[in-house]
Amino acid sequence: MKALVWHGKEDIRCDSVTDPKIEEPRDAIVRVTSCAICGSDLHLFHNFIPAMLPGDIVGHEMMGEVVEVGSGVEGRLRKGERIVVPFTIICGECDQCRRGNFSVCEKTNRKKHLADKAFGHTTAGLFGYTHLTGGYPGGQAQYVRVPFADATHIKVPDGLSDEQVLFLGDILPTGWQAAVQCDIQPDDTVAVWGCGPVGQMTIRSAILLGAKQVVAIDRLPERLGMAEAAGAITINFDEESVVERLNELTGGKGPEKCIDAVGLESHVSPLQPDTVYDRAKQLLMLESDRPHVLREMIYVCRPAGVISIPGVYGGLIDKFPMGLAMNKGLTFRMGQTHVNRWTDDLLRRIEDGQIDPSFVITHTARLEDGPEMYKLFRDKQDNCVKVVLKP
Amino acid sequence: MLSISNIARSEGDPKVLRSGPSSRGGTDELARALGWFSIGLGLAELLAPRQITRALGMEGKEMLVRGYGLREIGHGILSLSPDKKAGLWSRVGGDALDLATLASAYRPDNPKRGNVGIALAAVAGITLLDLVGAQGVTSRHRRTGGDHRRYRDRSGFPQGLQRARGAARQDFRVPPDMQAAPTAAALSPSGDRAASTA
Numbered sequence: 283m284k285a286l287v288w289h290g291k292e293d294i295r296c297d298s299v300t301d302p303k304i305e306e307p308r309d310a311i312v313r314v315t316s317c318a319i320c321g322s323d324l325h326l327f328h329n330f331i332p333a334m335l336p337g338d339i340v341g342h343e344m345m346g347e348v349v350e351v352g353s354g355v356e357g358r359l360r361k362g363e364r365i366v367v368p369f370t371i372i373c374g375e376c377d378q379c380r381r382g383n384f385s386v387c388e389k390t391n392r393k394k395h396l397a398d399k400a401f402g403h404t405t406a407g408l409f410g411y412t413h414l415t416g417g418y419p420g421g422q423a424q425y426v427r428v429p430f431a432d433a434t435h436i437k438v439p440d441g442l443s444d445e446q447v448l449f450l451g452d453i454l455p456t457g458w459q460a461a462v463q464c465d466i467q468p469d470d471t472v473a474v475w476g477c478g479p480v481g482q483m484t485i486r487s488a489i490l491l492g493a494k495q496v497v498a499i500d501r502l503p504e505r506l507g508m509a510e511a512a513g514a515i516t517i518n519f520d521e522e523s524v525v526e527r528l529n530e531l532t533g534g535k536g537p538e539k540c541i542d543a544v545g546l547e548s549h550v551s552p553l554q555p556d557t558v559y560d561r562a563k564q565l566l567m568l569e570s571d572r573p574h575v576l577r578e579m580i581y582v583c584r585p586a587g588v589i590s591i592p593g594v595y596g597g598l599i600d601k602f603p604m605g606l607a608m609n610k611g612l613t614f615r616m617g618q619t620h621v622n623r624w625t626d627d628l629l630r631r632i633e634d635g636q637i638d639p640s641f642v643i644t645h646t647a648r649l650e651d652g653p654e655m656y657k658l659f660r661d662k663q664d665n666c667v668k669v670v671l672k673p
Numbered sequence: 674m675l676s677i678s679n680i681a682r683s684e685g686d687p688k689v690l691r692s693g694p695s696s697r698g699g700t701d702e703l704a705r706a707l708g709w710f711s712i713g714l715g716l717a718e719l720l721a722p723r724q725i726t727r728a729l730g731m732e733g734k735e736m737l738v739r740g741y742g743l744r745e746i747g748h749g750i751l752s753l754s755p756d757k758k759a760g761l762w763s764r765v766g767g768d769a770l771d772l773a774t775l776a777s778a779y780r781p782d783n784p785k786r787g788n789v790g791i792a793l794a795a796v797a798g799i800t801l802l803d804l805v806g807a808q809g810v811t812s813r814h815r816r817t818g819g820d821h822r823r824y825r826d827r828s829g830f831p832q833g834l835q836r837a838r839g840a841a842r843q844d845f846r847v848p849p850d851m852q853a854a855p856t857a858a859a860l861s862p863s864g865d866r867a868a869s870t871a
């Protein structure tokens with residue numbers, strides 16, 4: 283089959299690879315009909331996430347048709363059914379899964395020994411990601427093996443297009459959880475850093491959850507335009523001071539809820555000298571992530587507010603203003619998304635016409651064009667916001 | 674490399690049979706080659722400055738050569754990173770400095786004037802490559818697009834923005850483990866707190 287394979291920094295290729303096969307009784311094989319490139323894939327593209335190996339198949343946003351099931355799936359998933367695959371592999375029965383903490387499932391990381399060493403305790407297995415989370419082959423491919431498939435799936439009705447449901451596997455629940463964990467009140471200002479696909483979903487979730495005002499921060503006009511379309515007030519951080527503007531918009535008190543939908547690769551600009559410092563330290567391997575957005579959020583957030591972090595961080599950060607966070611009594615919530623915790627509810631909202639996540643797709647291409655689309659998405663060329671690939 | 678990394682895979686994991694074209698273009702490869710060249714040259718300047726100054730008749734300038742070595746390594750690291758554009762343009766700047774330094778040693782009284790001439794020619798050649806590389810990556814990774822698509826019509830709310838505002842409050846409860854600290858929520862004038870914890 284064809285698949286997008288990681289060969290090294292900025293080196294993704296569309297390779298011919300052997301077909302996946304059922305390895306465990308709870309496996310299923312899915313023929314992928316649509317998959318997407320995520321901001322998290324860019325962190326892999328730039329080799330900021332440790333423990334990737336040449337030959338790893340990437341991709342964790344995918345959906346398709348079940349073509350084969352193992353003996354242990356026991357009727358919970360059948361051949362021919364159409365599913366979205368959540369990016370977090372879940373067993374559905376461990377202590378964490380039973381609490382709904384699916385992204386930290388205790389059973390699905392097949393390299394648990396590595397994760398226990400690196401993280402202290404393992405988290406869930408993830409598709410197309412580092413070997414610290416199992417190194418499971420990803421879904422930017424014609425076929426993907428879904429381990430624990432009896433629990434790791436979202437069934438979707440035929441009436442909805444791939445484009446409407448694909449993002450149930452990652453960015454829609456990610457934006458939703460980012461907003462939900464802020465516990466938005468009707469008088470809240472919610473500030474969202476980053477208007478990439480995750481930021482866009484976060485903005486819409488915050489609107490649905492009834493924030494008084496949603497403020498969206500980025501520097502790319504097309505992404506700010508898309509944020510405005512959903513009713514957000516926008517700040518272009520290349521043109522104005524984020525802190526000043528946020529204070530203006532909140533009577534000098536700062537936003538109650540701050541959401542980081544940027545992650546470890548905050549834009550580097552001399553206008554924000556700390557980002558230049560971070561970039562230099564990162565190049566010298568003295569720090570792995572660039573935490574500019576975290577610093578800004580902690581500084582501007584209203585005391586006793588909430589900091590929500592869907593943006594991915596990979597390792598160690600420097601100059602983290604813990605003293606501010608502590609004295610202001612901020613609450614931090616973060617994590618890889620507990621996808622299946624939200625998907626029944628979100629699927630219903632899509633069916634009811636409350637939200638249609640396909641608005642975010644700006645580019646559709648063949649799997650063979652994947653390597654070129656990684657570059658296009660990374661370089662923000664042709665006003666790209668989200669790429670969907672058709673294997 | 675691929676066969677070594679396959680040790681980390683399970684038996685059933687797909688293995689690469691044939692590789693397709695890379696997301697790296699020709700100019701990206703040139704940038705990498707120049708990056709590694711920088712690191713090699715930088716290490717030589719850092720570790721063996723005496724041999725270099727002797728060959729160029731620049732005895733006494735060892736510290737300068739060491740400093741240039743550090744600078745070279747800097748260009749190299751940057752050229753090998755996703756910020757290769759900055760890396761290659763920094764190399765072009767470095768080339769100018771190298772050329773100026775060598776020119777100052779291209780004096781009639783320098784017994785190694787011949788070597789300096791060769792070095793000048795070599796650096797001039799590399800400068801040309803650096804310029805080609807820097808311009809290449811700049812245009813390959815330039816943001817294109819323009820003003821025509823701003824997506825101001827893409828709300829994502831099929832029933833319109835007005836109906837979307839707060840729509841999920843009707844039927845969604847924030848789970849207890851994700852509710853805000855009482856300090857932020859207790860005095861919410863909406864009185865909503867009681868409802869969401871009920």
Ligand SMILES: NC(=O)c1ccc[n+]([C@@H]2O[C@H](COP(=O)([O-])OP(=O)(O)OC[C@H]3O[C@@H](n4cnc5c(N)ncnc54)[C@H](O)[C@@H]3O)[C@@H](O)[C@H]2O)c1
Pocket residue numbers: 320321322323324325452453456475476477478479480481499500501502505519543544545546547548549574575591592593594595617618619
């Ligand atoms: N928690 C999860 O489960 C989960 C799931 C999916 C994605 N993610 C993460 O979410 C993050 C965003 O993903 P994406 O797909 O939207 O990526 P993206 O790269 O398309 O978007 C990031 C956006 O942030 C903007 N940005 C950069 N620096 C900024 C700054 N200082 N202030 C404001 N905006 C800034 C960029 O211009 C860009 O538009 C990534 O870190 C990704 O790994 C997390």
Ligand SMILES: [Zn+2]
Pocket residue numbers: 320321322323342343369452453
């Ligand atoms: Zn993702």
Ligand SMILES: [Zn+2]
Pocket residue numbers: 372373374375376377378379380386387388389390
């Ligand atoms: Zn589990």
